Amino acid sequence: MYGKGILKGLSVTWKRFWDTYLDDISWMIRGKKRYHSEEGIKHRSSKNTRGIFTVQYPEERLILPEEARYVPFLVYDEGAEGKKEVRCTSCGICAKVCPPQCIWIVRSNDPNTGRPIPEPTEFYIDADICMNCGFCAEYCPFDAIIMDHDFEIASYSRNVYNMEKLLKPASYYKSIRPENYARNEAERKAKEAAKAAKAAGAAPAS
Amino acid sequence: MENEKLSLPQYDIPEDIQNAVAITTLDRLYNWGRRSSVWPLMFGLACCAIEMIAAQAGRYDMARFGMEVMRPTPRQADMMLVSGTVTKKMVPAIIRLYNQMPEPKYVVAMGACASGGGPFKEGYNVVAGIDKFLPVDVYIPGCPPTPQALIAGMIKLQEKIDKQSIKKAPWYNKKVKEDVNFVPVPVLGPDLMDPRRYEEIKAAAAAKEGA
Amino acid sequence: MMTAPASTTTIDLTQRFPGVVTPDARPGYSGFIVEKDKLVEVATAIRDELGFDLLTAVTGVDYLPENKMEVVYHAYKTTGGPGLVFRVQVPRVDPVEVPSLVHVYPSADLQEREAWDLLGIKFTGHPDLRRILMWEGYEGHPLRKDWQEPFYEEEVKPFKSRWPDGKFFMAEDRNPFKDNLKFPQNFDPEKWIPENDEMLYQSLKRYTVKSEDGMTTDRIVVNMGPQHPSTHGVFRAALTLDGETIVGLKPVVGYLHRNHDKIGERNTFLQNMPFTDRLDYFNSMSNNFGYAITVEKLMKIPVAERAEYIRVIMAELSRIQNHMVFVGMLLNDLGAMYTPALYAFEERELILDIFEAVSGSRMMCNYFRFGGVVRDVPDDVLQKIKDLVFDRLPGKTDEFERLLSENEVLVSRLKGVKVVDAETAVKYGVTGPVLRAAGVPYDLRRADPYSVYDRFDWDVAVRHNGDMYDNYLIRIDEIRQSLRILQQAVKTIPQGPINSQKPQYQVRVPAGESYGRIESPKGELAFYVVSNGKPNPWRYHVRPASFVNITCLEQMCIGTKIADFVALLGMLDIVMGELDR
Numbered sequence: 001m002y003g004k005g006i007l008k009g010l011s012v013t014w015k016r017f018w019d020t021y022l023d024d025i026s027w028m029i030r031g032k033k034r035y036h037s038e039e040g041i042k043h044r045s046s047k048n049t050r051g052i053f054t055v056q057y058p059e060e061r062l063i064l065p066e067e068a069r070y071v072p073f074l075v076y077d078e079g080a081e082g083k084k085e086v087r088c089t090s091c092g093i094c095a096k097v098c099p100p101q102c103i104w105i106v107r108s109n110d111p112n113t114g115r116p117i118p119e120p121t122e123f124y125i126d127a128d129i130c131m132n133c134g135f136c137a138e139y140c141p142f143d144a145i146i147m148d149h150d151f152e153i154a155s156y157s158r159n160v161y162n163m164e165k166l167l168k169p170a171s172y173y174k175s176i177r178p179e180n181y182a183r184n185e186a187e188r189k190a191k192e193a194a195k196a197a198k199a200a201g202a203a204p205a206s
Numbered sequence: 207m208e209n210e211k212l213s214l215p216q217y218d219i220p221e222d223i224q225n226a227v228a229i230t231t232l233d234r235l236y237n238w239g240r241r242s243s244v245w246p247l248m249f250g251l252a253c254c255a256i257e258m259i260a261a262q263a264g265r266y267d268m269a270r271f272g273m274e275v276m277r278p279t280p281r282q283a284d285m286m287l288v289s290g291t292v293t294k295k296m297v298p299a300i301i302r303l304y305n306q307m308p309e310p311k312y313v314v315a316m317g318a319c320a321s322g323g324g325p326f327k328e329g330y331n332v333v334a335g336i337d338k339f340l341p342v343d344v345y346i347p348g349c350p351p352t353p354q355a356l357i358a359g360m361i362k363l364q365e366k367i368d369k370q371s372i373k374k375a376p377w378y379n380k381k382v383k384e385d386v387n388f389v390p391v392p393v394l395g396p397d398l399m400d401p402r403r404y405e406e407i408k409a410a411a412a413a414k415e416g417a
Numbered sequence: 418m419m420t421a422p423a424s425t426t427t428i429d430l431t432q433r434f435p436g437v438v439t440p441d442a443r444p445g446y447s448g449f450i451v452e453k454d455k456l457v458e459v460a461t462a463i464r465d466e467l468g469f470d471l472l473t474a475v476t477g478v479d480y481l482p483e484n485k486m487e488v489v490y491h492a493y494k495t496t497g498g499p500g501l502v503f504r505v506q507v508p509r510v511d512p513v514e515v516p517s518l519v520h521v522y523p524s525a526d527l528q529e530r531e532a533w534d535l536l537g538i539k540f541t542g543h544p545d546l547r548r549i550l551m552w553e554g555y556e557g558h559p560l561r562k563d564w565q566e567p568f569y570e571e572e573v574k575p576f577k578s579r580w581p582d583g584k585f586f587m588a589e590d591r592n593p594f595k596d597n598l599k600f601p602q603n604f605d606p607e608k609w610i611p612e613n614d615e616m617l618y619q620s621l622k623r624y625t626v627k628s629e630d631g632m633t634t635d636r637i638v639v640n641m642g643p644q645h646p647s648t649h650g651v652f653r654a655a656l657t658l659d660g661e662t663i664v665g666l667k668p669v670v671g672y673l674h675r676n677h678d679k680i681g682e683r684n685t686f687l688q689n690m691p692f693t694d695r696l697d698y699f700n701s702m703s704n705n706f707g708y709a710i711t712v713e714k715l716m717k718i719p720v721a722e723r724a725e726y727i728r729v730i731m732a733e734l735s736r737i738q739n740h741m742v743f744v745g746m747l748l749n750d751l752g753a754m755y756t757p758a759l760y761a762f763e764e765r766e767l768i769l770d771i772f773e774a775v776s777g778s779r780m781m782c783n784y785f786r787f788g789g790v791v792r793d794v795p796d797d798v799l800q801k802i803k804d805l806v807f808d809r810l811p812g813k814t815d816e817f818e819r820l821l822s823e824n825e826v827l828v829s830r831l832k833g834v835k836v837v838d839a840e841t842a843v844k845y846g847v848t849g850p851v852l853r854a855a856g857v858p859y860d861l862r863r864a865d866p867y868s869v870y871d872r873f874d875w876d877v878a879v880r881h882n883g884d885m886y887d888n889y890l891i892r893i894d895e896i897r898q899s900l901r902i903l904q905q906a907v908k909t910i911p912q913g914p915i916n917s918q919k920p921q922y923q924v925r926v927p928a929g930e931s932y933g934r935i936e937s938p939k940g941e942l943a944f945y946v947v948s949n950g951k952p953n954p955w956r957y958h959v960r961p962a963s964f965v966n967i968t969c970l971e972q973m974c975i976g977t978k979i980a981d982f983v984a985l986l987g988m989l990d991i992v993m994g995e996l997d998r
Binding site: 248249250251252253255256257259260263264265278290291293295296299303323325326327328329330331332333334338349350352393394395396397398399401403404406407408410411412413 | 550551552554555556559566567568569570588589593594596597598599600601602603604605606607609611612643644645646650651671672673674675676679680683691692695698699758759762763765766769779780781993994
């Protein structure tokens with residue numbers, strides 16, 4: 001019969017139209033919130049999603065996976081009296097590995113001896129060159145540069161980030177990437193413990 | 207005095223600023239209308255265009271902002287979303303499109319490439335940012351910006367629209383010449399030539415010989 | 418793994434042409450060096466006598482220190498098996514001339530034009546040797562090693578100005594024109610006469626027939642693009658029409674030429690990985706795959722077992738979302754606005770969620786590393802993949818078919834409209850689904866197996882009519898086959914390390930050349946990399962499927978109606994990032 005295929009196709013769109021309401025009703029009966037709730041967003045990103053699929057940004061937003069990456073930032077540990085202890089040692093690996101070469105680092109020199117000290121004086125990332133590839137964070141040996149989750153960074157001018165703009169506390173790092181943070185901390189503790197053990201082992205020998 | 211308070215009905219308006227208040231209220235209506243129906247030009251350049259399509263599709267649904275009507279013709283579009291790498295070969299076409307758009311018009315540089323050349327900035331055929339030619343209203347960093355980031359940028363654009371006033375709008379100002387935003391179309395020569403900068407190019411080319 | 422050309426062929430070719438063909442003896446290289454004057458004769462023999470009917474890649478290399486230029490040809494058999502590399506070497510004095518192979522292998526057409534554009538190698542006998550990626554009148558041939566762009570900073574990355582004394586500057590500040598521009602000395606822009614596509618229209622003229630039956634009819638030239646909603650990006654086609662029938666067509670590309678090759682030669686080997694994401698931006702996983710196996714071949718390193726499976730899983734997921742979007746966009750092009758595309762994007766979003774969870778980015782995954790992948794697939798993500806490939810995607814594929822495949826309007830629009838026949842497709846180097854829809858079962862996953870595809874039970878999807886309907890159906894078939902591979906892969910994925918190498922940002926790559934190819938969703942995606950033992954490749958060339966496939970566009974379109982053009986272009990499934998690079 002001519003037109004059977006069209007009707008078949010229409011049945012698909014018809015079903016998908018009703019799916020939204022059926023899903024809404026079933027959530028209502030179960031007394032759960034399909035919209036504006038974490039559970040609802042997770043459901044809409046799962047294999048079971050049917051019907052309306054929209055995540056209504058900015059009222060609700062997608063749950064970003066831990067590995068999600070945007071423009072990088074620099075981590076500092078909060079020291080005593082709010083002192084920012086920048087993790088970066090200006091070793092320059094990120095600047096070397098950066099594919100579009102958008103990282104600029106000025107290494108600090110000791111004012112007395114003139115020898116380099118492990119701290120950057122200036123650190124720039126040109127966000128209008130950055131390709132968000134994540135190499136800098138991947139190869140940083142000190143977990144000092146991390147890919148951010150913050151994507152709401154549109155502005156009315158070009159985006160060149162300096163140290164001030166780039167620095168974010170370790171607590172922020174922990175909040176966006178809990179698993180990576182825990183892994184890094186464990187690694188660091190293990191390293192310190194190994195160091196201490198080595199020092200303890202070396203001391204009696206000498 | 208904040209705008210919010212001004213628009214309250216119980217607020218008594220001093221006589222000397224009554225005219226201005228009418229405009230403020232009209233502004234809000236006018237801007238509300240404009241911000242809620244920004245029609246983008248259907249115009250994709252590169253990778254970012256795919257994220258732009260994704261933002262138009264079901265999950266992010268830009269229709270919620272009145273931005274779903276993608277116009278393939280520049281004459282019906284309000285906003286040019288420069289979504290991707292601007293190459294020297296493409297610039298003349300982009301400028302032509304821009305010139306055909308009616309006022310008021312906005313340019314959004316989506317992604318690193320359109321904002322400042324992006325990872326391809328060093329390339330010989332790449333223009334280091336569309337702002338070399340067009341006045342850009344909003345820059346959205348990211349490579350590519352996710353659809354949510356794009357929508358965040360669109361909200362930024364709406365904020366900008368909100369701040370504009372019908373009184374100062376250049377597109378209603380008779381004193382401002384009609385071609386106020388007309389950008390001369392660049393010419394493809396031995397390299398990309400911007401007609402506005404011919405003198406500069408000549409001077410620099412001559413100076414190079416002396417050096 | 419690909420093997421070197423069989424020894425029997427070696428004897429054959431050198432004996433058949435004594436003194437003309439010599440084996441390439443340089444360490445790390447394979448294949449033959451052919452005398453320039455006899456190239457056409459040798460190529461004809463390779464095609465007709467040895468049966469290498471598919472010339473996939475033609476590219477040039479500038480060996481500046483040895484003061485010579487080389488053109489490299491990669492030929493394969495559509496029946497499968499290893500390839501044959503032959504090359505011509507010419508002294509590097511202008512004009513660099515090499516005979517054109519267009520008349521032996523029409524697939525060389527656009528690639529020779531590209532080599533002329535970027536390397537300045539003149540192919541004598543080429544019927545239409547114009548610049549292709551840059552415009553006529555552009556100064557210089559950018560891929561020559563002694564050519565520098567205006568924003569040139571240093572020969573290789575990393576740049577020394579970034580660290581340890583990295584005072585921030587913009588490249589514009591260091592250029593006299595405050596932009597990425599350079600002009601010849603004493604250049605006067607006001608006296609410049611723009612070329613205005615004269616040569617393009619000249620090349621279309623050969624189709625113009627003046628009069629029939631004593632009546633003179635005009636041909637119309639129509640330009641489509643570069644800003645057109647249905648050209649899949651900034652593609653432009655100049656068409657000559659006789660009434661509504663297309664009588665001539667020239668693709669005009671380069672509007673998204675982002676200098677991938679030039680930047681690639683400045684990057685280190687690893688730095689190229691995220692750049693490959695931006696080639697075919699729908700399938701960054703496949704692009705990573707192709708580049709990774711090319712460099713691994715050169716480095717002669719194994720790939721971790723688990724990583725092989727992860728790679729296959731990611732590449733196949735990528736293929737599924739590509740084909741779904743293809744169908745959606747095709748329907749858009751045909752006028753069925755939005756519904757199929759919106760449905761396709763829904764499934765695509767779910768697949769992109771997986772990419773984002775494992776790699777960090779939805780589209781630009783940058784997930785592969787030499788020897789493996791960057792990070793493991795966590796268990797919850799693997800579960801999500803299983804959910805999709807077992808529970809959701811098969812059903813959704815069926816739903817797609819219910820929605821479209823029997824729709825009478827669609828069927829009558831697509832059925833019987835010729836895309837390309839097998840013989841023409843092979844001649845013009847078309848690969849991928851378009852070739853398979855024409856009845857040639859040529860799928861690199863089977864014909865020249867790489868990775869672990871040989872461990873799975875799946876079929877090469879083939880259709881036989883070569884019309885639009887078959888081209889549509891074959892995408893659905895391929896989704897089903899990909900799901901079959903995925904279902905086996907997620908079940909049998911072994912535990913273990915995900916990289917055979919230590920994480921390192923500077924890899925050691927021995928000198929030599931390598932040509933690695935994979936079956937990307939669009940066709941054969943290949944990388945040609947030449948290393949001279951330094952941290953940066955000496956030559957880095959991408960052989961994209963889209964670019965070579967549009968060589969055939971003219972053949973496909975001539976004689977059809979203009980209304981079919983958009984659909985025919987859609988069938989090739991081009992993506993400009995890959996086409997223009």
